[in-house]
Amino acid sequence: MPASIAPTGQSAERQALGFEDSLSxxxxxxxxxxxxxGKFCDAILPNRKAVAFKKEQVIYDVxxxxxxxxxxxxxxxxxxxxTSDGHELIxxxxxxxxxxxxxxxxxxxxxxxxxxxxxxxxxxxPFEEVMEAVRERPDLLTRLxxxxxxxxxxxYAQVNTLAVxxxxxxxxKVLLKLAAKIGQxxxxxxxxxxxxxxxxxxxxxxxxxxxxxxxxxxxxxKRLIQYTNHGxxxxxxxxxxxYVS
Numbered sequence: 001m002p003a004s005i006a007p008t009g010q011s012a013e014r015q016a017l018g019f020e021d022s023l024s025x026x027x028x029x030x031x032x033x034x035x036x037x038g039k040f041c042d043a044i045l046p047n048r049k050a051v052a053f054k055k056e057q058v059i060y061d062v063x064x065x066x067x068x069x070x071x072x073x074x075x076x077x078x079x080x081x082x083t084s085d086g087h088e089l090i091x092x093x094x095x096x097x098x099x100x101x102x103x104x105x106x107x108x109x110x111x112x113x114x115x116x117x118x119x120x121x122x123x124x125x126p127f128e129e130v131m132e133a134v135r136e137r138p139d140l141l142t143r144l145x146x147x148x149x150x151x152x153x154x155x156y157a158q159v160n161t162l163a164v165x166x167x168x169x170x171x172x173k174v175l176l177k178l179a180a181k182i183g184q185x186x187x188x189x190x191x192x193x194x195x196x197x198x199x200x201x202x203x204x205x206x207x208x209x210x211x212x213x214x215x216x217x218x219x220x221x222k223r224l225i226q227y228t229n230h231g232x233x234x235x236x237x238x239x240x241x242x243y244v245s
């Protein structure tokens with residue numbers, strides 16, 4: 001697994017530029033997911049077979065040229081990239097009902113990668129067939145333009161977060177994002193419904209694993225988080241929101 005990110009000395013500026021490029025892709029990817037849901041899925045997925053993926057199996061990788069969308073039917077998948085200096089970044093976790101691989105709509109060669117966090121199933125659909133369905137829906141084309149504009153704005157906001165926020169605040173924001181996307185509510189708490197290692201969380205926050213370990217222990221002492229017997233994170237969302245406000 002690639003080493004966690006910890007820019008030092010002359011590499012800091014180069015890595016900052018890499019973060020900005022990667023975060024631009026991340027924001028675009030997250031924004032595009034919302035387009036390929038609902039009635040669109042209902043129109044394109046019937047009579048197609050799902051493909052099974054094992055835990056930690058790569059669904060597609062950086063540099064791949066096959067332009068295929070994968071509509072998740074079961075399990076959780078992490079989406080990220082490898083920076084130019086070989087570090088891994090994770091910028092999203094997807095669940096059943098989401099799509100991965102959507103960035104092939106804007107790039108001939110993949111800049112991102114997707115890996116199954118647990119056994120998963122997804123329906124592959126070629127890019128040409130996805131675009132044919134979009135062309136039949138002019139309202140979706142209008143929405144795509146809006147998505148690209150909002151994605152650019154979000155990318156710069158994330159770059160500012162990297163530049164300004166300390167590790168604990170960046171971690172809190174990542175945990176809140178996970179809670180909103182894949183969390184399961186249980187009273188006043190939210191459980192992250194898949195196991196994430198400290199290394200994977202570090203790759204989401206873009207810091208060393210050791211710093212994430214310290215921040216997680218701080219949150220545990222403050223009772224902002226706890227763990228289930230299976231190692232899943234359980235979040236006190238209201239307390240985390242108060243912490244970042």
